Structure formats: structure tokens, C-alpha cells
Amino acid sequence: MSRFDGLPIREELKSFEPYGAPQLDVPVLLNVNENPYPPSEETVADIAAAVTVAARGMNRYPDREFLDLRADLAAYLGRESGAQLVAEQVWAANGSNEVMLHILQAFGGPGRTALSFAPTYSMYPEYARDTNTAWVTGRRAEDFTLDESKALAAISRHRPSVVLLASPNNPTGTALPIQVVEALAARTAAIGAVLVVDEAYAEFRRTGTPSAVTLLPSYPNLAVARTMSKAFAMAGGRVGYLAASKELVDALRIVRLPYHLSAITQATARAALRHSDELLSRVEQLRVERDETVDWLRSQGLRAVDSDANFVLFGTFADRHAVWQSLLDDGVLIRETGPDGWLRVSIGTSAEMAAFRASLERVLKTDVGRLT
Numbered sequence: 532m533s534r535f536d537g538l539p540i541r542e543e544l545k546s547f548e549p550y551g552a553p554q555l556d557v558p559v560l561l562n563v564n565e566n567p568y569p570p571s572e573e574t575v576a577d578i579a580a581a582v583t584v585a586a587r588g589m590n591r592y593p594d595r596e597f598l599d600l601r602a603d604l605a606a607y608l609g610r611e612s613g614a615q616l617v618a619e620q621v622w623a624a625n626g627s628n629e630v631m632l633h634i635l636q637a638f639g640g641p642g643r644t645a646l647s648f649a650p651t652y653s654m655y656p657e658y659a660r661d662t663n664t665a666w667v668t669g670r671r672a673e674d675f676t677l678d679e680s681k682a683l684a685a686i687s688r689h690r691p692s693v694v695l696l697a698s699p700n701n702p703t704g705t706a707l708p709i710q711v712v713e714a715l716a717a718r719t720a721a722i723g724a725v726l727v728v729d730e731a732y733a734e735f736r737r738t739g740t741p742s743a744v745t746l747l748p749s750y751p752n753l754a755v756a757r758t759m760s761k762a763f764a765m766a767g768g769r770v771g772y773l774a775a776s777k778e779l780v781d782a783l784r785i786v787r788l789p790y791h792l793s794a795i796t797q798a799t800a801r802a803a804l805r806h807s808d809e810l811l812s813r814v815e816q817l818r819v820e821r822d823e824t825v826d827w828l829r830s831q832g833l834r835a836v837d838s839d840a841n842f843v844l845f846g847t848f849a850d851r852h853a854v855w856q857s858l859l860d861d862g863v864l865i866r867e868t869g870p871d872g873w874l875r876v877s878i879g880t881s882a883e884m885a886a887f888r889a890s891l892e893r894v895l896k897t898d899v900g901r902l903t
């Protein structure tokens with residue numbers, strides 16, 4: 532018996548639940564790595580005005596190639612990471628999850644393999660599943676770093692057509708040294724594979740860590756995925772993008788659905804980009820709060836992983852689910868993810884982090900907070 536009885540659902544989908552963290556109505560939301568600061572009224576008004584203009588033309592389909600938005604994103608990457616990009620090197624969709632699905636649709640498929648290094652983002656195997664691409668993982672080290680020679684060996688052994696590399700990684704928070712990214716870009720180029728560096732959290736990286744966009748001129752097989760959902764404080768706008776060679780972007784144009792980026796989304800994203808300084812203005816504060824959170828967790832006798840992102844992985848608990856539930860009972864929602872025993876907390880406002888600390892301090896004094 533299955534809830535899909537009578538429906539011709541694909542065999543491999545039967546046992547799955549839809550992906551997603553619990554969406555609960557509690558006071559302190561620290562579970563999906565959102566920026567806790569909403570846009571200013573001025574930015575809201577500018578977005579609303581842009582949407583009004585777009586609404587007047589809504590009887591027509593939107594600009595299918597959205598080159599204006601792509602040019603704005605190229606300019607933003609130039610400011611943020613020093614990359615020299617033209618609009619044709621940028622691609623966008625409804626979240627970077629859709630951008631990466633386009634990658635698998637174009638470069639994966641039956642008889643092909645996608646490779647990543649665990650623990651990492653739990654959506655990657657879903658893109659592979661949904662495109663009938665075989666899914667294999669290498670391992671990160673105990674401290675969640677990636678051993679370059681082991682990673683290169685995994686690529687040579689599995690001969691993937693797509694390698695997915697999150698840097699900073701989710702859920703561990705660690706960014707990869709640019710030398711390691713470049714070694715993987717070179718090896719994937721040598722076997723004719725695409726390397727995706729998922730930089731969803733790039734804006735939070737510690738200073739001195741270059742973005743993989745600086746490698747784009749040398750590697751036509753490299754795609755660097757970014758999103759407006761995290762640092763950019765636009766999770767509800769659903770805009771993700773990537774930078775790559777024009778040829779790689781051209782391949783993605785073949786698999787996208789026609790008019791996949793609505794006129795409303797394009798107008799919203801362009802207006803938000805005009806206010807990028809303001810929307811990103813809390814990033815520095817969030818980085819400071821993050822580093823303080825790591826220090827505080829360690830001062831409590833916990834393990835906490837150094838982070839280049841806006842979250843921290845910490846533990847390790849004998850019963851992490853019980854700890855997660857106890858925090859939730861105090862109105863603090865964090866994420867039960869990562870290797871066994873670990874939990875992940877997103878960095879919120881100072882007040883939200885104080886609530887998190889107070890709750891966890893309480894739990895650590897009880898039997899529920901037993902460490903391993």
C-alpha cells in the first residue's frame with residue numbers, strides 16, 4: 532500500500548517526502564539561513580513602483596532572455612568579486628536551486644553521474660534523482676575540509692559529468708581554499724565535466740577568501756552559482772543566478788522553460804539590485820555575530836565549526852532531536868541537519884541570538900543536553 536496507489540508515479544519517488552525544513556510560526560526563526568533584516572521602507576517602495584510598471588504590461592509574456600537583469604547581475608559580481616563579466620555569461624532562475632537543476636538537465640541525465648562531497652547540501656541528490664542522473668558522493672574529512680588528492684581521485688574514479696561543490700559549504704559553513712577549487716576545475720576540464728561551485732553564502736565569507744568567479748576566464752567548464760536569498764535578504768523573491776562561460780550559459784538556455792522568470796521577478800530583482808548597498812549592509816554585523824556565536828558555543832564546551840556563512844554547525848549531542856525540540860519549546864527554531872549529533876543555527880539579530888543562547892544554556896543543564 533502506498534499513498535500513490537493507482538498513480539503511475541516513478542518507482543524511485545515513492546518513498547520520498549517533499550524537501551523542506553518545517554515552516555513553524557514561532558518567535559525566533561533560525562533554521563533556513565535567511566537574512567533576519569527586512570528591506571527598508573525606501574527599498575520596499577522602489578520595488579513596489581517597479582512591480583507597478585511591470586504589471587501594466589502583464590498581458591504580454593516577459594522578456595525571455597532578461598538581458599537587462601543579467602547585465603545588472605554581471606555588474607554586481609564585478610563589484611562584489613572583481614569579476615569582469617558580460618550579460619551573456621550570467622544566467623538566472625527562480626532561486627539558485629532552479630539554476631542548478633538547469634545544469635543537471637543540460638549536463639546530467641541517464642547514463643551520467645553527478646558527484647559531490649558529503650556532508651553537503653541535501654538538495655543536490657534531488658536534482659540528480661529528478662533528472663535520472665546517477666548520484667555519488669566522496670567524503671569530506673573529519674573537520675569537514677576537502678582533501679584535494681582524494682577529491683581528484685574521486686573525480687577520476689567516477690568520471691562524473693557534473694561535480695557540485697558548495698563553498699562555503701552547507702551545513703558545515705566552511706569555504707574551500709581557491710587552490711583546491713582550481714585543482715578541481717582543472718581536473719573536471721580534463722575529463723570534459725562541468726564543475727559547479729555553489730557560492731550561495733559567498734558574501735559572508737571571511738576576508739581574504741577569493742570567489743571562484745575569479746577563475747572563470749580560465750575554465751569554460753566552470754559555473755559559479757549565487758543567490759539573492761541569503762546575504763541579499765530576498766529569500767521571498769526567488770532569484771538565483773550563476774556566472775559561467777557564454778557557451779555553458781547557452782546550454783542552459785536550451786533546457787529552461789519558456790518565460791521561466793516572470794516580469795514581476797525581473798522587476799523585483801532589478802529594483803533590489805539598485806539597493807544592494809542597503810540590502811547587504813547587515814552582512815558585516817552578521818559575520819561578527821557569527822564569529823561570536825562560534826566562540827560562545829565553544830565556551831559552553833561544545834564543538835562548533837568555523838564558518839564562512841551565516842550559520843554555525845555545532846554539537847555533538849547524544850540526542851540532537853531532543854535538543855532541537857527543547858529549543859523549539861522555548862520558541863527557538865533551528866535546523867536538525869548535518870552528520871549525526873550536530874545541529875545548525877542560522878545567525879539572526881542580536882536579540883534572536885540572545886534568545887538562542889538562553890535556551891541552549893538551559894537545555895545544556897538538563898539531561899536532554901548530554902554531549903557525546
Ligand SMILES: *Cc1c(COP(=O)(O)O)cnc(C)c1O
Pocket residue numbers: 564625626627628629652697700701729731757758759760761766770771
Ligand atoms: C540556500 C541555498 C541555496 C539557495 O537556494 P535558493 O533556491 O537560491 O533560495 C543554494 N545552495 C545552498 C548550499 C544553499 O544553502
